[in-house]
Amino acid sequence: MRYIIIGSGAVGGTVGGRLAEAGHEVVLVARGAHAEALRDGGLRLRTHEGTLTHRLPVAEQPTDLGELRADDILFLAVKTQDVTAALDAWGGRPVTGGGTAAERLPLVCAQNGVESERIALRRFRHVYGVCVYMPASHTEPGLVSAVGSPRTGILHIGRYPAGTDETARRISADLEKSRILAPVVADVMRWKYAKLLANLANSVEAVTGPITDDEAKNLYARARAEGEAALTAAGIAWAGDEEQQRARADHIRFDPFDGSPRGGGSSWQSLDRGTGSIESDYLNGEIALLGRWHGVPTPVNDALQRVANRCARERRPAGSMTVAELTAEVDTG
Numbered sequence: 459m460r461y462i463i464i465g466s467g468a469v470g471g472t473v474g475g476r477l478a479e480a481g482h483e484v485v486l487v488a489r490g491a492h493a494e495a496l497r498d499g500g501l502r503l504r505t506h507e508g509t510l511t512h513r514l515p516v517a518e519q520p521t522d523l524g525e526l527r528a529d530d531i532l533f534l535a536v537k538t539q540d541v542t543a544a545l546d547a548w549g550g551r552p553v554t555g556g557g558t559a560a561e562r563l564p565l566v567c568a569q570n571g572v573e574s575e576r577i578a579l580r581r582f583r584h585v586y587g588v589c590v591y592m593p594a595s596h597t598e599p600g601l602v603s604a605v606g607s608p609r610t611g612i613l614h615i616g617r618y619p620a621g622t623d624e625t626a627r628r629i630s631a632d633l634e635k636s637r638i639l640a641p642v643v644a645d646v647m648r649w650k651y652a653k654l655l656a657n658l659a660n661s662v663e664a665v666t667g668p669i670t671d672d673e674a675k676n677l678y679a680r681a682r683a684e685g686e687a688a689l690t691a692a693g694i695a696w697a698g699d700e701e702q703q704r705a706r707a708d709h710i711r712f713d714p715f716d717g718s719p720r721g722g723g724s725s726w727q728s729l730d731r732g733t734g735s736i737e738s739d740y741l742n743g744e745i746a747l748l749g750r751w752h753g754v755p756t757p758v759n760d761a762l763q764r765v766a767n768r769c770a771r772e773r774r775p776a777g778s779m780t781v782a783e784l785t786a787e788v789d790t791g
Contacts, residue, residue, distance in 0.1 A: 459529045459628065462517075463487060464544055466496065468594040468727065469568055470535030471602035475503035476610055476636040478512045485515045485523065493518050495600030504603040505610065506713060519547060526553045531564050531629060534578070537728070538569045538740040541577050549581045564625050567618070570657050570724060571740035572650050575618040586626055589614040589649035592638075593712050595722075597730055609709045612639045616646030639709050651696035655685045657741045658759065660725035661766040664736065666784050667777035668722065674781045677758070677788065684756045685745045691752035722776060729769060729776035738766035761788040 459482070463474040466486040478484045478501075486496055493516055500513040517523050530553075536544050549560035559565075560582045567574045568588040578585045592611030594604040604610050613633060615626050626642050633640035643649060658681040663669055669678060689696060697705075728736045742763040749756035765787055769778060 459483070459531050459632065460485065460527055461531050461533050461632075462523070462526075464532060464534045464548065465536035465540070466492070466501070466602075467535065468596040468602060468604075468724065469590055469592055470533065471501055471596055472503065472592060472594045472604040472610060473533060473535065473568070473613075473633070473636075473638065474514070475501050475510070475512050475602065476604075476638055477632060478514055479503075479510065480632070480636040482632055482636070484512075485517055487517050489518055491599040492596075499600050502601045504601065504715070506605070506607045506715070520551045523551075526551050526559055526563065528553055528555050528562065530559075531566060532559065533566045533568065534574070535568045537724070537735070537737045538571050538574045538577075539735050539737060541567075541569065541574045545578060545581050564629075566615070566629065568613070569740075570653065570660070570737055571744055572647060572654055573740045573744065575647070579618060584625070585618040586615055586629070587618045587646040587650060589646060589653050591653070591706070591710070593710075595727055597727055603715070605712055605714050606710045607713050608637075608711075609639045610637045612641070612706060612710055614641050614643050614646055614649045614705075616643045619647065620644055641705065648695050649697050649702075651689060651694055652698070652702060654741065654744060655682055655689075655696060657723075658682050658685050658745065658762070660723055661736075661738050661742055661762040662781075662784065663722055664725035664729050664776055665762075665765055665769055665779050666781045667726075671781065673785060677781065677785055680758045680788075681742065681745075681762060684749065684754070684759050688745050688748040688752065688754045688756060691754045692748050694748075725766065726776045729774065729778075732773045732775075734770060734773060736766050736770035738763045738770075742766070757791060758788055761791065 463470040464487045466488045500511040551559045565582040630640040659678040742759040745759040
């Protein structure tokens with residue numbers, strides 16, 4: 459199988475690099491300065507084993523690859539706010555032997571939140587969800603850092619909306635050979651809803667910096683309480699903390715390089731790179747949506763979504779507000 463990594467940033471670059479290291483065929487899809495750096499100097503993947511440079515084919519758009527192959531796997535690793543544009547670009551591409559990518563090829567969705575699979579299933583027939591647990595960062599063109607050890611990450615994978623099949627098992631086997639734990643599960647969205655609850659902290663971290671003091675932890679706890687109430691009202695199950703801890707066990711630890719502090723998560727990195735967009739509509743905004751559907755007030759998540767979007771739109775740097783300032787804005791609505 460050939461893996462086409464659509465979005466070769468923190469998660470996509472790490473997965474692509476590890477797959478290539480294990481001998482799998484990989485194509486990296488990227489744009490702008492990152493694509494140029496990948497072409498000129500290769501993908502530099504920094505892990506605890508050192509920094510390896512992977513010189514892999516790079517595409518900026520689907521037409522760069524011509525006709526797609528019947529054994530291609532489309533590994534979608536862009537942020538949720540960029541999913542629709544990616545599906546527009548790739549869904550109609552012809553595949554050797556007839557048909558289009560949307561009709562024939564597996565699409566693996568590796569986003570935070572729970573919306574990308576639903577968007578994809580409107581167009582693609584074979585959609586797979588992935589719950590990503592992978593401490594990685596991408597803040598410099600051409601460079602991706604992954605601090606997880608001894609496994610680089612854990613990717614629960616299953617068919618969307620539910621079930622498993624041989625394709626999921628083959629992808630899992632390839633990932634397992636690439637230092638990534640990849641359990642095949644029939645209820646992948648239950649794992650993704652658990653991750654959604656954890657990701658409600660992303661906006662707090664992105665706007666104020668690492669969540670270390672009690673005030674920041676309290677703000678996240680309030681957002682999570684709203685999230686759990688909204689999921690419960692909607693009848694949505696999620697994997698519990700103990701179950702998640704058992705899955706991770708001794709497989710993965712966050713071990714920052716040289717003992718340095720761990721960098722921020724995906725939303726923090728969006729502000730740090732000044733991308734102009736952030737995924738809060740699909741994290742805090744998902745809880746706001748469920749709350750409106752089911753009559754559950756979600757004022758904390760409403761405010762976190764609004765503030766994070768404003769910071770992204772204004773291209774404010776990560777950590778530009780104090781926790782006290784953010785809490786005041788949350789409390790005043």
